[in-house]
Amino acid sequence: MSTVNTTPHTPGPLLRMSDIRKEFPGVRALDRVSLDVAHGSVHALMGENGAGKSTLMKVLSGVHPAGSYTGSVEVDGEPRAFADVAAAERAGIAIIHQELALIPQLSISENVLLGHEETRYGVIDWGATHSRARELLLRIGLDENPALPVSALSIGAQQLVEIAKALAKNVRLLVLDEPTSALNETESERLLELLLDLRDQGVACVLISHKLGEVMRVSDEITILRDGRTVETLTVERDAEGRPSVEEDRVIRGMVGRDLDQRYPEGEGTIGPVRFEVRDWTVDHPTQVGRRVVDGADLDIRTGEVVGLAGLMGAGRTEFAMNLFGRSYGRYVRGSLSRDGEELRVGDVADAIAAGVAYVPEDRKSLGLVLDDDIRHNTTMAALGRISTRGVIDPGLETVEARWMSEHMRVRSHGVDQTVRTLSGGNQQKVVLGKWMFTRPELLILDEPTRGIDVGAKYEIYLIVRRLAAEGACVLLISSELPELLGMCDRVYAMCEGRITGEVAGADADQETLMRLMTRTGEKK
Structure with missing residues (x-):
């Protein structure tokens, strides 16, 4: 990994987001959130599901364009107002979402350089394109043929292709949203090593993760959000043996607003x-x-x-x-x-x-939920007989049952008519659990x-599981x-x-x- 980001920069943070407010109908997702990210650093962004992490990064990356929020964004001390994702990418900011944005049928080269292909006389020069893609793959440590279709790669390798795609746009700040959630231990280790290499090359990274061990290992700073507000930013120093100065319990306390004396609740019932x-x-x-x-x-x-x-x-x-x-x-x-x-x-x-028998699947989004439907229908769909009379669904009874289950599962929403896609990952998981609990x-x-x-x-999910067993x-x-x-x-x-x-x-x-x-x-x- 020899390529080094040599973009000159001014003193001060690479990124400064100040007093960011973002509202959706009936919900204030961000309330005066501030974030500073230093040049060539790994900055973790942590908080419970629904705390506002992904929303803040969508503001930064132009998914939520300027004008849809209040507050300011500065890059190298210069005010920025990104109208779309392309504008953010031109400023050197790229985001890799939890759901990868690759086209499986296309080759690695085509995915990495999509929209930035090497051309000659207005025609794609495939030799130069593959050569450029190979350079980027070597930079991230992925030894694969650039002509290989992305569908032939493991999820971990696809995650690396996403990073190569971002590097092709001369990224200065790379945002990764739960990058290791679908990776095995070996793939996760490889990705974390890559983040440290990118940091050494001068690329700043914002890491959104719920895996405390990974965060503690690679982060230089940790910003904690709770209920759409900034709680605190912690500087992580390490001793000679690499042990972080910040304890996991301190981060947990900041995230949930209380001490978790036990990570796992005790069983209460009799077996x-x-x-x-x-x-x-x-x-x-x-x-x-x-x-x-x-x-x-x-x-x-x-x-x-x-x-x-x-x-x-x-x-x-x-x-x-x-x-x-x-x-x-x-x-x-x-x-x-x-x-x-x-x-x-x-x-x-x-x-x-x-x-x-009930089964809560590993992949809640494709196998557990109808994302474009609301909480009410998702909750009751596996046991329609419980809300029907002579084969006809009773909408009033369905709403009552869905509300009760939503409250019982402590789903955070503005009502059972809210579309499941708009919920945080943790609340989506609670809806899946509620759906199967509804089948008794x-x-x-x-x-x-x-x-x-x-x-x-x-x-909260552990408590639900223990309660079911009890x-x-x-x-x-x-x-x-x-x-x-x-x-x-x-x-x-x-x-x-x-x-x-x-x-x-x-x-x-x-x-x-x-x-x-x-x-x-x-x-x-």
Whole structure:
């Protein structure tokens, strides 16, 4: 990574945002927010879902144009008023959103240099374009053929392509919104190293993340927002061993406005006898004949128990959960699901719901919600019979039930008629949970239920899970965060290459034990 940003700059911060106010109908999203970002620094922006982080960055990047907000934006001491995203990019500011803006069918080169292709006599010079793209890929440490279609890359590699695309526009300030939320540990590590390299090259980065460990590792400063206001900005210094001067609890206190004495609530209910049993559950890949993705999985869940399912990416956890939930993934081969010793028929999703099984998917936006519909319809759609008379939906009853569930789940909105797309990630997740709680499940399968949401919203979701268990429900919790499994689960199963490789009581579990079981290939419990 030899290219260095040599753009001259004036003394003072690269970016200064002062007294920013932004309102939407019925909601003040930002209330006199201020932010300074130094040249060549990594500046973390933290806060609960709905605190205003993404809105502030959309103001900066021209998504919310000048005139739609009040306050001032200065770059290198010069007042700026960006009319659109292109104007912000011309000033050297680029934003990479949580949902990547790549065109899968086009090549890496075409994506990286889209709108900035190398031309000769008005015609694209593909040799020069690929050469320029290759230079940018080398700068970010991605060794891929620029002619390769983006769809052939992993999510982590696609994230790097987005950064190369920003660098092609001579970016001086790069904003990354939850860049590691969909990445595995190796990909996340690679991306964080790249941020540090870019910082050394003079590129400033604003990092929005809910992962405190990552923030503490790479950030020079942390600005905390709460309820649309700036709480404080903390300077992070490090000792000789790289330990940060700011403690995680200090950041959490700033985000939620209170101390979280415990990250995970204690269980309150009594665990009863085995309620659900899964035996020999076996699933093949949906298109690759003979490829086994789940191989003879066995597990039990007791009444009032939270059972964890640990595994590395590709272990088969999601495939198992989705196939168990009405064969909604893959080719079912064999296996049984029993409740109280009686085998259940779960041939499709309707069967699973009727049997008292609910599944909160890993990808809430594409699989869990209808984003362009409102909270009311999203809440009730999985159990329309509860709000219908003789097959006709009662709109009044639907509104009453949706309001009750929204309040019960503590969804922050201006009403159940609010479009789900406009909610923060944490509140969207609460709507998904509310939707499945509305079906009154006896077995609730949660697949990465806190991915991409802040520590305060996580705690609220943990409370909901504990309350469900205390009321007698059975919960199967799938998570890639081992501390979450250790903090929330009464027992944990480990999975590797489609097989259950071990079972550990919550009181006896630790990260080392689980990781050993998660990498125990070729074995079956």
